Amino acid sequence: MIRLGYVSVANPMVTAMEMKSIIAVSAENNKACEVTGVLLYNGITFLQVLEGKKENVKSLYQKIAIDERHSAITTIFREDIEARIFSEWSMKLKIVASSAEALPDWIEEIEDVVAEFPPIPPSNLKSVLTSYDTVRA
Numbered sequence: 136m137i138r139l140g141y142v143s144v145a146n147p148m149v150t151a152m153e154m155k156s157i158i159a160v161s162a163e164n165n166k167a168c169e170v171t172g173v174l175l176y177n178g179i180t181f182l183q184v185l186e187g188k189k190e191n192v193k194s195l196y197q198k199i200a201i202d203e204r205h206s207a208i209t210t211i212f213r214e215d216i217e218a219r220i221f222s223e224w225s226m227k228l229k230i231v232a233s234s235a236e237a238l239p240d241w242i243e244e245i246e247d248v249v250a251e252f253p254p255i256p257p258s259n260l261k262s263v264l265t266s267y268d269t270v271r272a
């Protein structure tokens with residue numbers, strides 16, 4: 136299996152409805168292809184982690200990469216793994232407040248990015264996830 140992470144810039148037209156539909160579609164598709172992970176959104180950028188069989192992650196990533204609801208998709212890591220970290224999440228959305236004025240009105244919930252995360256051993260992945268709320272687009 137592999138774990139792949141990327142960052143991208145959300146299309147400013149992305150709405151709450153869109154985010155809900157992305158997550159609903161993802162939960163269903165990802166269950167079918169046994170991909171797990173997390174999608175972080177701060178109103179400006181996305182950071183997504185995808186875990187699963189190499190072929191499945193690769194073909195899903197190709198599909199996601201041409202989605203017009205985001206751009207500037209940049210792979211930040213890609214590693215072989217023995218075990219999943221997000222095994223319970225077919226795709227979990229976490230909204231993070233990084234830059235209060237840039238957050239769309241509909242984002243009410245402000246969460247600590249790693250609160251309720253499964254345990255992540257000290258690693259680049261952990262640093263990337265915990266530093267996400269300080270990243271500015």
Ligand SMILES: Cc1cc2nc3c(=O)[nH]c(=O)nc-3n(C[C@H](O)[C@H](O)[C@H](O)COP(=O)(O)O)c2cc1C
Nearest residue numbers: 157160161164165174181183198199202204205226
């Ligand atoms: C930031 C972002 C993350 C996405 N993550 C996923 C995902 O994890 N799984 C998924 O199936 N689709 C995801 N999508 C949606 C896909 O780009 C695509 O619209 C969807 O998979 C199409 O599903 P369908 O082939 O069933 O119509 C994501 C889109 C965006 C903008």
